[in-house]
Amino acid sequence: MGQQILNAIFIGSIYALFAVGYTLVFGVLDILNLAHSAVFTLGAAVTYTLVVNHGQSFWLACVLGIFVAALMGLVIEYVCLRPLRRRRAPPIAALISTIGLALIIIAAIEQGRPGTLFAWLWVDGANPVTMPPGAFPNPTWHVAGLTLEGSKLAVIPISLALMLVLGYVMRSTQVGRGLRAVAENPRAARLMGIDVDRMIALTLVISSALGGLAGILFGVALGDISPYIGRDSVEVRGLAVIVLGGMGSIPGAVLGGYLLGLIEVLAVVLLGSNVRAGVAFAALFLMLVLRPQGFFGAQLRERI
Amino acid sequence: MRRLRLGSVLVAAIIAAACGSAGGGGTPANSYAGKTIKLGAVLSITGAGGVYGPQSRDGMNLAVDQINKAGGVNGAQISLTVADDASLQSQSAQVAQTMILSDQDLALLGPTLSNSAVAVHPLAEQQKIPILAVSTTGINIVPNCNFPSTVACRYVFRDSLGEETAIPDNIQSYASDAHPSTGVLLVAQDDKFSSDGGKIVEANVAKYNINLLKTIKFNKAEADLSPYVTTAVGLHPDVIFITSLGGIPAKIMIEARKQGWQGQFLGGNGFNTATVSKNAGAAGLGARSASAWYLGNSFPSNADFVTAFKTAYGHDPDQFAAQGYTGIKIIADAAKRANLTFSDLAGDRDRLRAAMETVNIQSPLGPFQFTSTHDVKQTVWVIKMDGQGGFTLVHEIKAS
Numbered sequence: 001m002g003q004q005i006l007n008a009i010f011i012g013s014i015y016a017l018f019a020v021g022y023t024l025v026f027g028v029l030d031i032l033n034l035a036h037s038a039v040f041t042l043g044a045a046v047t048y049t050l051v052v053n054h055g056q057s058f059w060l061a062c063v064l065g066i067f068v069a070a071l072m073g074l075v076i077e078y079v080c081l082r083p084l085r086r087r088r089a090p091p092i093a094a095l096i097s098t099i100g101l102a103l104i105i106i107a108a109i110e111q112g113r114p115g116t117l118f119a120w121l122w123v124d125g126a127n128p129v130t131m132p133p134g135a136f137p138n139p140t141w142h143v144a145g146l147t148l149e150g151s152k153l154a155v156i157p158i159s160l161a162l163m164l165v166l167g168y169v170m171r172s173t174q175v176g177r178g179l180r181a182v183a184e185n186p187r188a189a190r191l192m193g194i195d196v197d198r199m200i201a202l203t204l205v206i207s208s209a210l211g212g213l214a215g216i217l218f219g220v221a222l223g224d225i226s227p228y229i230g231r232d233s234v235e236v237r238g239l240a241v242i243v244l245g246g247m248g249s250i251p252g253a254v255l256g257g258y259l260l261g262l263i264e265v266l267a268v269v270l271l272g273s274n275v276r277a278g279v280a281f282a283a284l285f286l287m288l289v290l291r292p293q294g295f296f297g298a299q300l301r302e303r304i
Numbered sequence: 305m306r307r308l309r310l311g312s313v314l315v316a317a318i319i320a321a322a323c324g325s326a327g328g329g330g331t332p333a334n335s336y337a338g339k340t341i342k343l344g345a346v347l348s349i350t351g352a353g354g355v356y357g358p359q360s361r362d363g364m365n366l367a368v369d370q371i372n373k374a375g376g377v378n379g380a381q382i383s384l385t386v387a388d389d390a391s392l393q394s395q396s397a398q399v400a401q402t403m404i405l406s407d408q409d410l411a412l413l414g415p416t417l418s419n420s421a422v423a424v425h426p427l428a429e430q431q432k433i434p435i436l437a438v439s440t441t442g443i444n445i446v447p448n449c450n451f452p453s454t455v456a457c458r459y460v461f462r463d464s465l466g467e468e469t470a471i472p473d474n475i476q477s478y479a480s481d482a483h484p485s486t487g488v489l490l491v492a493q494d495d496k497f498s499s500d501g502g503k504i505v506e507a508n509v510a511k512y513n514i515n516l517l518k519t520i521k522f523n524k525a526e527a528d529l530s531p532y533v534t535t536a537v538g539l540h541p542d543v544i545f546i547t548s549l550g551g552i553p554a555k556i557m558i559e560a561r562k563q564g565w566q567g568q569f570l571g572g573n574g575f576n577t578a579t580v581s582k583n584a585g586a587a588g589l590g591a592r593s594a595s596a597w598y599l600g601n602s603f604p605s606n607a608d609f610v611t612a613f614k615t616a617y618g619h620d621p622d623q624f625a626a627q628g629y630t631g632i633k634i635i636a637d638a639a640k641r642a643n644l645t646f647s648d649l650a651g652d653r654d655r656l657r658a659a660m661e662t663v664n665i666q667s668p669l670g671p672f673q674f675t676s677t678h679d680v681k682q683t684v685w686v687i688k689m690d691g692q693g694g695f696t697l698v699h700e701i702k703a704s
């Protein structure tokens with residue numbers, strides 16, 4: 001059971017880190033950025049290709065992977081969101097435009113094979129790949145019947161630290177206050193002299209950097225990097241997490257992430273492997289019925 | 305005299321023309337000259353089956369290239385269109401429909417996944433177009449493509465070794481070598497290929513005195529397979545059976561080894577590509593499966609294929625490339641003998657179907673013929689992963 005709890009904490013950390021980025025954008029813009037899962041994939045793909053295709057060190061590749069993910073946040077803002085905002089398009093239009101960008105990103109990664117236009121970005125088309133052995137230190141310990149793997153253990157403090165830092169930034173810094181002001185009322189924020197467009201762009205950059213990092217941690221720790229890890233592994237679960245925690249709430253996304261990880265693993269252990277997804281989404285349904293605003297719904301009035 | 309000479313020339317010309325036309329109705333040389341044999345392949349280039357589809361495509365393209373450069377099929381050039389079904393059943397059927405009705409292809413190959421075959425094969429049967437499965441290994445592919453109907457499908461053929469043959473052969477081979485007593489099955493429950501493989505494992509382990517402790521089902525899109533692997537490893541089985549697609553077998557092997565499990569992995573067709581062996585790396589060392597093909601076979605039809613493939617693509621082929629390559633050779637051989645008219649598409653499709661039933665060629669898979677149910681009858685090669693992205697041969701099991 002101890003190993004299963006560790007499994008739950010690990011995957012919960014990934015869900016939480018991914019969902020924080022999701023919920024941050026929702027809190028500020030009131031839209032779901034469905035390109036977030038593609039950014040998750042992009043972070044992992046760029047890191048992998050820098051190590052394998054371009055011979056860079058793993059640590060530099062991670063930094064650049066996060067940087068490219070953050071840049072993609074700007075692309076999302078300037079290409080998918082801002083033009084629609086200018087035209088006062090309904091939120092569904094932004095939803096569709098981010099889906100479109102996600103498909104383009106995934107297709108670009110899929111096309112990456114030797115001799116193609118995208119060979120620099122990826123090396124193996126649709127195939128899943130793993131980081132080459134020895135690319136990063138990954139000691140494994142066996143303690144009291146538990147298997148403790150360095151790359152998975154590292155995910156937990158990294159995720160928690162980043163979420164704490166983000167919480168601090170949101171609560172106690174000028175930038176955080178600006179972001180919260182935009183989330184509460186963009187018009188009032190603009191009247192108060194806040195550059196709303198800049199704040200929104202910053203939100204997308206932070207959100208995408210977190211998404212890219214989550215993708216890197218996922219791909220490295222699970223040995224699974226493919227064009228589909230975002231779509232298959234975290235996209236829908238990320239939505240479930242932010243509903244569980246309360247739409248737009250960062251503490252809610254953290255709690256929801258760990259809760260979903262725990263529910264999924266306990267479902268496997270206690271009820272049988274074939275009901276994992278069913279139990280997780282049954283819990284989500286129950287939450288929607290009993291407490292539609294999620295765990296931190298009371299804070300909905302004060303977003304992010 | 306001059307009139308006599310002219311008459312002789314005319315007689316000779318008439319005889320030559322008669323021979324030509326007799327050849328057109330029989331087995332002529334060059335009777336298809338200037339024509340094009342249009343084929344369509346529905347393959348999973350992207351999505352879960354993207355591990356296998358590109359290999360099939362490369363094998364097919366190599367065969368087409370070789371045949372066309374050697375003068376074609378009785379002079380006709382083969383035109384192969386490959387369409388990606390994204391590993392989706394619905395897209396697979398749409399693509400096949402386009403090839404049958406709009407493109408008016410003579411025959412189809414594919415689809416990559418058994419899950420898609422249940423949609424595409426009945427369509428081909430209904431439209432009376434020959435279709436050759438080159439990688440689908442699930443249950444009820446041939447002859448009963450319209451399962452649960454037991455009426456044999458006439459237009460559906462398969463050159464890929466079915467799991468109903470391969471998995472029991474693999475279990476038997478390992479059981480006689482190592483006498484394992486317990487096993488756990490990890491099976492993806494949400495696609496036909498994987499769940500069929502699981503059913504075959506469950507139906508066969510007892511025959512070889514293996515007690516199946518638990519069947520652990522999961523979905524392909526699970527974020528993390530660790531909880532399932534932890535459950536399996538916690539039961540301390542001698543063998544872990546894995547029936548799943550794409551990168552999943554490798555993920556399971558890596559996780560199980562990390563958790564300290566030292567037993568034997570046995571699998572199905574999902575193991576049989578270099579990508580899975582490469583991804584599993586050292587964790588996959590010794591993992592066994594039964595394959596339709598083995599890279600190291602030195603008989604000429606395989607050695608020539610391997611050399612040509614490496615020259616064309618710069619890397620070794622795998623089983624899926626060999627089956628795709630063989631698929632084109634099978635259709636070319638049948639087309640050569642089918643007396644195609646190129647004016648009556650429905651008739652040509654039926655003539656090709658009839659000729660496919662009597663195919664008898666040397667292929668990278670070995671001597672190739674279809675059974676009376678349009679399935680493949682061939683030697684089975686039990687192979688194991690070498691821990692470095694390749695495979696080594698363990699046993700050769702002749703077709704009974």
